[in-house]
Amino acid sequence: MAADPNSMPDFTARVEKALGDDQLRGALRYTADQLRTKRLAAMADLDSQAADDLALGTLDDLRARAREIKAHTLHNLNYYLKLAADQIRANGGTVHWAGNAGDVVRVVEEIARRRGAKSVIKAKSMATEEVHLNAALERQGLEVVESDLGEYIIQLAHETPAHIVIPAIHKTRRQIADLFEGVSGEALPTDTPTLTAFARKVLRKKFMGADLGVSGANFVVAQTGTLCLNTNEGNGRLTTSVPPVQIAVVGMEKLIPSLDDLAVMLSLLPRSATGQKITTYFNMITGPRRPGEPDGPEELHVIFLDNGRTNLLGTEFEEALYCIRCGACMNVCPVYRNIGGHAYGSTIPGPIGSVISPVLNGFESWTDLPQASSLCGACHQVCPVGIHLHDHLVNLRGRMVERGQEPLSMRIALSVWMAAWKRPWAYRLLSRLGYWLLRPFAKRTPDGKEYADNLPSIASGWTMSRNFPTVRKRTFHDRWADLEKGV
Amino acid sequence: MRVSLFITCLADHFYPEVGEAVVHLLRRHGVQVDFPSGQTCCGQPAWNTGHQEDARDLARNYLTTFASSEYIVMPSGSCAGHVRYFYPQMFNEDKVLYREACAVADRTYEFSEFMVKVLGVRDLGARYKARAVFHNNCHMQRELGVIDEPLELLRHVRDLELVENPRPDLCCGFGGAFSVKMPEISTAMADEKLGTFSPLQPDLLVSCDGGCLMHMGGRAERTGMKLKTMHLAELLWEGVQNNGR
Numbered sequence: 001m002a003a004d005p006n007s008m009p010d011f012t013a014r015v016e017k018a019l020g021d022d023q024l025r026g027a028l029r030y031t032a033d034q035l036r037t038k039r040l041a042a043m044a045d046l047d048s049q050a051a052d053d054l055a056l057g058t059l060d061d062l063r064a065r066a067r068e069i070k071a072h073t074l075h076n077l078n079y080y081l082k083l084a085a086d087q088i089r090a091n092g093g094t095v096h097w098a099g100n101a102g103d104v105v106r107v108v109e110e111i112a113r114r115r116g117a118k119s120v121i122k123a124k125s126m127a128t129e130e131v132h133l134n135a136a137l138e139r140q141g142l143e144v145v146e147s148d149l150g151e152y153i154i155q156l157a158h159e160t161p162a163h164i165v166i167p168a169i170h171k172t173r174r175q176i177a178d179l180f181e182g183v184s185g186e187a188l189p190t191d192t193p194t195l196t197a198f199a200r201k202v203l204r205k206k207f208m209g210a211d212l213g214v215s216g217a218n219f220v221v222a223q224t225g226t227l228c229l230n231t232n233e234g235n236g237r238l239t240t241s242v243p244p245v246q247i248a249v250v251g252m253e254k255l256i257p258s259l260d261d262l263a264v265m266l267s268l269l270p271r272s273a274t275g276q277k278i279t280t281y282f283n284m285i286t287g288p289r290r291p292g293e294p295d296g297p298e299e300l301h302v303i304f305l306d307n308g309r310t311n312l313l314g315t316e317f318e319e320a321l322y323c324i325r326c327g328a329c330m331n332v333c334p335v336y337r338n339i340g341g342h343a344y345g346s347t348i349p350g351p352i353g354s355v356i357s358p359v360l361n362g363f364e365s366w367t368d369l370p371q372a373s374s375l376c377g378a379c380h381q382v383c384p385v386g387i388h389l390h391d392h393l394v395n396l397r398g399r400m401v402e403r404g405q406e407p408l409s410m411r412i413a414l415s416v417w418m419a420a421w422k423r424p425w426a427y428r429l430l431s432r433l434g435y436w437l438l439r440p441f442a443k444r445t446p447d448g449k450e451y452a453d454n455l456p457s458i459a460s461g462w463t464m465s466r467n468f469p470t471v472r473k474r475t476f477h478d479r480w481a482d483l484e485k486g487v
Numbered sequence: 488m489r490v491s492l493f494i495t496c497l498a499d500h501f502y503p504e505v506g507e508a509v510v511h512l513l514r515r516h517g518v519q520v521d522f523p524s525g526q527t528c529c530g531q532p533a534w535n536t537g538h539q540e541d542a543r544d545l546a547r548n549y550l551t552t553f554a555s556s557e558y559i560v561m562p563s564g565s566c567a568g569h570v571r572y573f574y575p576q577m578f579n580e581d582k583v584l585y586r587e588a589c590a591v592a593d594r595t596y597e598f599s600e601f602m603v604k605v606l607g608v609r610d611l612g613a614r615y616k617a618r619a620v621f622h623n624n625c626h627m628q629r630e631l632g633v634i635d636e637p638l639e640l641l642r643h644v645r646d647l648e649l650v651e652n653p654r655p656d657l658c659c660g661f662g663g664a665f666s667v668k669m670p671e672i673s674t675a676m677a678d679e680k681l682g683t684f685s686p687l688q689p690d691l692l693v694s695c696d697g698g699c700l701m702h703m704g705g706r707a708e709r710t711g712m713k714l715k716t717m718h719l720a721e722l723l724w725e726g727v728q729n730n731g732r
Contacts, residue, residue, distance in 0.1 A: 012671075019675055029679075334658045338675045372669055374662025374676065375535060376625035391576075397537030406537070410668070418533045418541040421496075422548060427527040431500055445708055461667035465674040466705035469501040476494045476503040480522045483510050 011368035014343040021340075024170045028162075028340050031169045035331040038275025039382065046271060055267065059384075062267050066385045069261045070253075070322040073222075074313060080222040080255050081304065087225025091287030093300040100307050101131035104249055107303050108133060108214070109140055115245055117142060117211035123231065123239035124148035125216030126164050126325060127249040127305055130347045133214070145206045147235035149199050153179060162341030164348055165273045165327035170340050203235070213243035213297065217250045218324070219265055220302070223258045226286045227302065230270060230279040237283050246288065246297040252309050253321040265324060268384035272326035308360035316395055317359045322385040323352050329379035329389060335372055344369060351379035351389040358396055367405050370396035409458055434471040442470050489519045490601075491556035493549075495563045496528040497697035498718075505562045505697065508724035509598055513560070515727070516606050525552040531569040536664045539577070546574050550587050558605065559595045562720050564627020564695045567597040572630040597627060598720055599637040599695055610643035613726025617715075618648045619691040620684050623655040624699045637695050637719050644726050650687045657683065661702035677706040684714070692716045 008014070018024060046062075049055040056062060073080050085095040098104040104127075112120070120142050122128065134144045134155075146155040150167035154160065156179040161167030168176070173190040180188050180198050188194060215236060219228040227248050229236040240246045256265060270276040289296035312318050330336045330350030341349035346357035346366060354369035370393045379389040400406060420426040441452040441463075451467040454460070462468050490513055498505045510520050530545030549570065553559045561567055571592045578584035602608055621641060627633045634655075641649050660666065660676025667673075681703060684692065692707075692714050694700050704716035 015669075015671055019671055332656065334660065334676050334679070335672055338672060338679065371665070372672065374625070374658050374660055374665045374673070376658035376662070377629040378625070378656060378658065381629055394535055394537070397535070398539045399537070401537035401539075410536070410664075414533065414536055414538055414541075414664075418538060418545070421527045422541070422544045424525045424527055424548075434500060449708075451705070451708065458667050461670035462705075464670055465709060466666075466677070466702065467708040468705060469701055471500045472503055474503065476499040476506040477524070479503050479507065480524075483507065484522075 008345055011343070011345070011372070014345060015339050015372075018339040018343040023172055023175070024340050025338060027172050028170050029337050031166060032331045032337045035166070035274060035327075039272060039328060039331070040275075042271040042275040042277065045277075046267070056263060057267075059268075062264055063384060063386050065264045066268055066324075067322065069256055069264060070385055073255050073257060074253070074318065074321055077252065077255070077310070077313065080257060081252065084220055084222040084225055084255055085304075087223065088287075088300075088302050089225075091225050091300075092290065093225070093287055093302055096301060096303040098131075098249075098303050098305045098307070104128075104131040104303055104305055105133060105136040107301070108137065108212075108247055108249075111245060111247060111299075111301060112137065112140065112142060112212060115211055117245070119143040119206070119210045120145070120212045120214055121206055121210035121239050121243060122146050122148075122151070123213070123215035123229065123236040124151050124167070125214065125249055126161070126348065127216045127251050128214060129161060130251075130307065131249070131305070133249070145203070145210070147203050147207065147233075147239055148231070149196060149233055149235075152199055152203065156180070156182065160342065160347070162349070163327055163330055164325050164350075170342070207235075207238045207242050210239075210243040211245065213239040213241075213246045215239050215246065215248050217248050217254055217302075218269060219256050219262055220250055220254050221257075221259055221262055221284075222255055224286055226259075226284050228262060228266075229283040229285065230266075230281070231283075232274070232276075232280045234281050237281055240283060240285055241296055244297055245299045245301070246285075247301045247303065248285075249303045249305060251305050251307075253323065269324055269326055272324075272328040272382070272384040312359055315359075317355065317392060319387050320352070320356050320359065320392060322387055323356070324385060326384055328382040328384065332378040332382050334374065334376060334378065339372075344372075351393070352387070355387075355389055355392045355396065363396075363399060363403060363405065367400060370400065413458055428475075428477055431471065431475050431477065435473055438470045488517070488557065489521065490558045490560050491553055492520055492522050493526055493529070493553070493559050493561040493566070493595075494522070495561050495566045495697065497701065498562050501701065502697050502718060502721075505718040505721050508718070508720040509560065509562050511724050512602070512611065512720060512727070515611075516602075516608060518606070521556075523552045523556070529566045529569050531566060531573075532663055534569065534573060534577075535662075543577055546570075546577055546588070547584075550574075550584070550591050553591055553594075554587070556594060558601065559591070560598055560601045561595070562598045562695065562718060563697060564597045564600075564624045564631055564633060565698055567595055567600070568626030568630030570595045572626075597631060597633055597695060599640055600631065600633045603636040603639055609639050611640065611723050611727060612730055613643075613647075613723050614645040614730040615722055615726035616646040617691040618650060618687075618689050619693050619722075620650050620652050620687060620689040621719075622652065622659065622680075622692060622694040622699055622703070624694055624696040625658050627695055628655070633695075637693075640719065640723065641693065644723070645730065647726075650689055652683075653687070654680075654683050659699045659703050661698045663698065666702060673702075674706065677703055678710075681707060681710075681712060681714070685712075690715060691722075693719050693722055695719050 288300035534542035
């Protein structure tokens with residue numbers, strides 16, 4: 001989210017590029033649809049399990065409980081942060097507080113310097129993407145290798161994640177084989193087993209030689225000081241146990257009070273993200289290697305990251321901090337599936353990215369993102385913590401209008417239009433005017449249907465790709481008198 | 488029973504026949520219909536573009552206009568969704584207006600919802616020959632929770648071959664001002680949506696919203712796709728007349 005919207009092509013250009021890329025859109029829709037279908041099946045299964053008393057609750061029950069947990073934690077954030085920090089220290093770990101992106105980078109650099117580190121292995125972490133940790137460490141001469149398969153692919157492609165759970169969602173197998181060829185120097189077939197076996201072989205060596213392991217966390221349990229990590233490849237376990245030093249970068253909103261709360265959140269996260277009941281690997285890390293233990297890191301560092309998050313507390317956007325980063329909103333978003341993650345430009349794309357990017361990084365940035373939604377509400381419907389994403393997008397538009405961040409043409413058109421429509425007589429006058437204004441643009445389809453084309457100004461956005469209906473000479477208001485007589 | 492018709496700005500200007508159809512169909516079922524002349528727009532365009540004060544003014548006009556109505560029925564799931572879902576939220580800091588908004592919202596219905604839930608009719612006695620697909624508009628299914636009512640009405644139309652919409656969850660890309668502010672994305676969404684219909688080869692697209700129909704119909708016309716668009720009420724009324732009842 002610290003990405004700078006001024007340092008990239010504008011939104012329209014990014015969208016145009018994405019819409020012109022059939023490979024990207026094909027790959028994106030295929031995977032998004034698969035994730036959506038699996039999620040639906042997992043949730044139906046959850047509800048039927050709940051009916052037999054085999055689950056903690058139905059989706060609706062769990063969503064309500066998750067919202068309570070999140071609201072409670074955020075309203076007592078200082079308490080739970082202190083509790084978590086005390087527990088992590090009692091377990092033998094070290095706690096760092098990072099107000100912004102630069103703080104995270106400084107902490108990690110300092111640890112790397114002290115340890116004389118040369119190489120870093122990473123498990124998937126959006127928080128480190130947010131603070132651009134890789135680039136900063138590489139500038140210091142460290143070798144940084146992403147160990148999540150998707151992250152590894154986009155690292156080779158010099159890209160950023162296009163999705164928060166499936167970073168390489170936009171890549172085809174052919175494109176991935178080509179990227180791996182750049183590493184191996186030989187042509188690889190495009191079947192999944194060969195490609196994953198290749199990545200596994202390369203990454204095993206990197207795990208064994210790494211001086212630092214950097215991860216994020218899906219949840220941090222305050223009462224026990226436990227870091228929780230969901231992965232499907234086992235790379236999270238290797239990253240956090242093989243290197244002598246483990247560093248976890250954690251957004252403050254990842255805190256939950258207790259292990260009971262974890263059971264609720266864990267019932268929701270994998271089901272929402274990938275349609276799994278539980279991920280293949282689930283790690284609960286409570287402290288570094290203890291005396292007498294044969295393995296585990298010598299040092300464990302937890303960096304709690306604010307980076308604008310606490311500014312949301314007590315505001316109308318506080319609910320956005322409930323997000324557990326499952327990506328379900330992206331998988332169902334009709335905008336995301338057409339333009340992909342990179343067009344958004346922000347670290348986190350999709351509906352949740354369009355809400356949090358402006359509120360975390362200032363309304364001056366990312367003014368396009370809240371506009372890039374048809375407000376269909378599919379995101380809210382699937383959100384496991386019930387964030388009212390489309391309402392927040394509307395509210396953001398409201399704040400942007402208040403700040404005068406609206407194109408002049410749009411502001412004038414809407415002001416005149418709405419001022420007239422508040423007065424019934426002016427509304428009807430505008431109807432009549434509308435009829436005459438559209439006459440010069442009227443055309444007919446081959447089968448005789450009238451439509452308007454080549455409309456000027458803002459309306460040209462419509463007629464560039466779609467026929468527009470003409471205003472009827474007799475509106476319904478005009479016709480009512482006849483209908484009334486017909487009683 | 489007395490119903491006040493809220494015509495909605497889109498139907499008023501572009502699809503007045505839809506309003507006529509609603510009036511005829513309601514009357515056929517013994518409902519007295521009135522049309523308060525002070526009505527304009529529900530205010531959704533203002534609300535969704537961030538002009539929240541304008542939207543509140545338009546909502547106040549609606550609250551005043553329909554204050555004494557027994558039921559308010561409109562041929563749009565999107566506008567009904569706006570009234571029911573957003574009006575109370577808009578006035579949550581003003582107790583009096585909040586109560587008024589809740590009361591009016593409770594009496595506000597989308598057309599098919601009213602027919603099925605309030606009047607309890609499913610078979611309107613219509614006959615219409617077509618291979619049709621129904622588009623569930625987003626606000627109707629998500630804000631109003633109205634999903635099966637229009638399908639129920641369509642299933643009872645004689646000679647109508649209703650094919651299943653493969654992705655009823657997918658938005659057509661209209662989104663009001665979104666369609667002109669972000670025309671490229673909006674059009675891509677329309678193409679994807681229309682593309683999901685193509686394998687089914689329907690000749691008719693039915694919906695309960697002028698906006699979606701205008702958008703998909705306008706795109707289909709432009710690309711030469713043979714797909715007629717029709718509002719549910721219009722289909723039902725034509726169907727009733729076809730059946731000679």
